[in-house]
Every structure is written in structure tokens, then in C-alpha cells.
Amino acid sequence: MNKQILVTGGAGYIGSHTISQLGRAGYEIIIYDNLSTGTTSAITSGKLVLGDLADRQQLERVFAEHNFEAVLHFAASISVPESVVKPLAYYSNNTANTLNLLHCCERFGVNKFIFSSTAAVYGQPTVNPITEATIPEPLNPYGSSKLMSERLIRDYAIANTDFKYVILRYFNVAGAEISGNLGQSGKKATHLIKVACDAALGRRDNVSIFGTDFDTPDGTGIRDYIHVDDLARAHVDALIYLDGDRALSQILNCGYGQGYSVRQVIEKVKEISGVDFTVIEAERRAGDPACVIAAAERITQTLGWQPQYNDLDTIVRTSLAWEKKSSGSELHLKELVT
Incomplete structure (x- = not known):
């Protein structure tokens, strides 16, 4: 049986490029997405479950119906200017919903987690290149909501030593799938x-x-601009890494x-x-x-x-x-x- 994985936000820009590669690698994918920014046409592999991460009951049903080995968590709101105007919406969608997802991982024994974070957690750096040891000082609610999610993940992993994660801090993602089948479809994209x-x-x-x-x-x-196909490959590599016997939780820059x-x-x-x-x-x-x-x-x-x-x-x-x-x-x- 193929390995079952849950991909939240898999109908979005980066998520769709990643499930394309995961599908070719032989993974069985369940996509959980509310399609607020994603599109069904971007889904080239896996099965879509239409739902919102705020709906804890539905999320738990999805976990109960499958035997997930790992979660890849892409779903989030990502506009910096919007986060300044609507901070509570960003903490709800980005941080509180990550907490819902972690609760489900705990209840159903899913111990591998890959999280889409952002270079926005670093704020305004004074030294470049930026290493993972740079102290995060986000300047806006978007970056803060992602950093809070990182800390939820980290603290849960400290309490549950079986739980391993890879947090990927994206820099500027751009480009489209080399095949030409996928690209940036979001109507509100401002990159x-x-x-x-x-x-x-x-x-x-x-x-x-x-x-x-x-x-x-x-x-x-x-x-620092990174091609979306290379970023998608980083998620596949992270999943392979977590499958290893000696995997340790990691925070990694993607650039x-x-x-x-x-x-x-x-x-x-x-x-x-x-x-x-x-x-x-x-x-x-x-x-x-x-x-x-x-x-x-x-x-x-x-x-x-x-x-x-x-x-x-x-x-x-x-x-x-x-x-x-x-x-x-x-x-x-x-x-x-x-």
C-alpha cells in the first residue's frame, strides 16, 4: 500500500506543485483545502476533501478515515499588507488552525510534520545571508502568525519525542512548473x-x-528568488528525510x-x-x-x-x-x- 499523506492547501500555488511531484513519487495524497485561493484545476494528483481547518470535527473525521503517515501543511493566508489590516484573521487562519491540525496529529498518532513558513519571520535583517540562527523579529502579523505556529510545532515536539518536523522558511517563490502544466493561479497574487x-x-x-x-x-x-519546482522538491526531500531512522527536527531556509x-x-x-x-x-x-x-x-x-x-x-x-x-x-x- 502506498504511503498516505495529508496535504493542507494542496490546491494552492506551492501546494499544487508539491503534490504533482509527490504523485509521481508514488505517495497516496489526501488534499484538504477550502479553495479560498486554490483551484481544483491545479490538483494533478490525490483526492480533494473540501473543508476548512477551522472545522475541527470535519478535520478529525478525515484523520479517522485515513492512516496518515505525515502531514504537509501549506494552508495559510500570506498577504503582508492584509495581515496588518486584519491581524485577527491571520492569527485565526495561520496560528489557531495550525493548533487544530496538531491536535489531530496528537489524537491520531501522526508524527511527521512539514510546515510552510516564511522568511518574514526574520523581519528586517541587518546581516546577509540570513542563517537559521538569526533571531526572528517579524515586522507584521503575517510573519508573527507563522512564527507562533513554528513555536507551537516546536513545543509539541519537545513534549512528544516521537513527533518530528521540518519547518521550511521560504524566501521569494516564483516561476511555474517546467512542464507548463502548473503555475501561479491565485487571483490576488502580488509577487x-x-x-x-x-x-x-x-x-x-x-x-x-x-x-x-x-x-x-x-x-x-x-x-532571493527560488523556483517553485525546486521548492516543491525540497518538500519531497523533507518527507524522505523524516522517513529515515535518524531524522531530527529541523528548521531550514529555502532559497x-x-x-x-x-x-x-x-x-x-x-x-x-x-x-x-x-x-x-x-x-x-x-x-x-x-x-x-x-x-x-x-x-x-x-x-x-x-x-x-x-x-x-x-x-x-x-x-x-x-x-x-x-x-x-x-x-x-x-x-x-x-
Whole structure:
């Protein structure tokens, strides 16, 4: 019998790319998702159970009906500006719902847990690259809600020594599946590469650069971008790691250890798309750090993770190819990814 795993938020951007790889690896997947941001068209493997993590009774029924060996927890609200306006909603969806999930793990004896966290837990770093030893100081309720979830997971693992976890702190996730079958489908996505691709396709009038006076080579913020297929592979590697006899609980950065500025990303989208869309220079947003780059040595050493798409060209090409495909553009996928 294949190993059964529960994937919360598996119909979303990163979750759907991960279940695609898990399905090819032979896992039996149950996806628990309320489809608030995900789509059924993104589910290429597994069985969907429509439900909300706040519904503890339904969640317990799902656990009772299956023999889960592990939980991969993606489901969360992720907009920093929205979290500032709606902090209680973020603590409810991100922190309280993680607690519900842990209660179910405890009741039904599920002792392997992989959690989607974020570099937002670090706040505004003063030293780059950022290591996992950096003291977390989140600047907003989104980062705080994720850090609180991390602490719930950690404290439960201290009390229950059979329970092992891998917490993955994502840096800037971008790109689309190399096959062209999956990509960023969320209607509210505000990531820079997604926004720039939309401008190249005429879906928006312009792209804003928030801050041109940072202490960086070109004055714009620098971020560590990771291709979503590489990030999905990190989850598969984490699951394999937890299956090992000597696995220890881990907190790991997910990035490449190199950064690109906002201006570099925009110019790359213009170059690949062939469209010189309008760029507007605006004031900095409160709390935006100048530079955020991951120290990525620990994840490669611990999981044996080997990124394959550490290249801005590949990230942008796959993003643009997906956006063209999803918008029904006449330009064929091969023209962008070959």
C-alpha cells in the first residue's frame, strides 16, 4: 500500500506543485483545502476533501478515515499588507488552525510534520545571508502568525519525542512548473514577477518600484528568488528525510543564497517578453528591508536537496510561459521555455 499523506492547501500555488511531484513519487495524497485561493484545476494528483481547518470535527473525521503517515501543511493566508489590516484573521487562519491540525496529529498518532513558513519571520535583517540562527523579529502579523505556529510545532515536539518536523522558511517563490502544466493561479497574487508578467501581457498598465534609494547597487530592494519546482522538491526531500531512522527536527531556509534587485527582475521580464511596459518609481513601503538573501547551506547538507533551476532566466521564462498559456495567448509555450 502506498504511503498516505495529508496535504493542507494542496490546491494552492506551492501546494499544487508539491503534490504533482509527490504523485509521481508514488505517495497516496489526501488534499484538504477550502479553495479560498486554490483551484481544483491545479490538483494533478490525490483526492480533494473540501473543508476548512477551522472545522475541527470535519478535520478529525478525515484523520479517522485515513492512516496518515505525515502531514504537509501549506494552508495559510500570506498577504503582508492584509495581515496588518486584519491581524485577527491571520492569527485565526495561520496560528489557531495550525493548533487544530496538531491536535489531530496528537489524537491520531501522526508524527511527521512539514510546515510552510516564511522568511518574514526574520523581519528586517541587518546581516546577509540570513542563517537559521538569526533571531526572528517579524515586522507584521503575517510573519508573527507563522512564527507562533513554528513555536507551537516546536513545543509539541519537545513534549512528544516521537513527533518530528521540518519547518521550511521560504524566501521569494516564483516561476511555474517546467512542464507548463502548473503555475501561479491565485487571483490576488502580488509577487513582483507575477505583476511584471501581467504588465508584459497587457493585463495591467504599469509596475511600481517601491523605493529606489536603498543601500544596494541600483537603489532597489534585493530578494532571493527560488523556483517553485525546486521548492516543491525540497518538500519531497523533507518527507524522505523524516522517513529515515535518524531524522531530527529541523528548521531550514529555502532559497538559493543569491539575490536579484527589483530593477534587475523587471528588466529581465522586459527582455524575455520583448515588451517595454511602463515602470513607476514610488516611495518605499513601510518595513521593506533593503536586502533579504538566504543562507542555503543547511538545507543542502541536511536534506541532500539539489536545486535544478537556480537561474533568473528560467524563473521568468516559466512564469511568462504559464501566464501566456493561462490567458489563452497565441504564443506557444515552446517559444519561451526552449
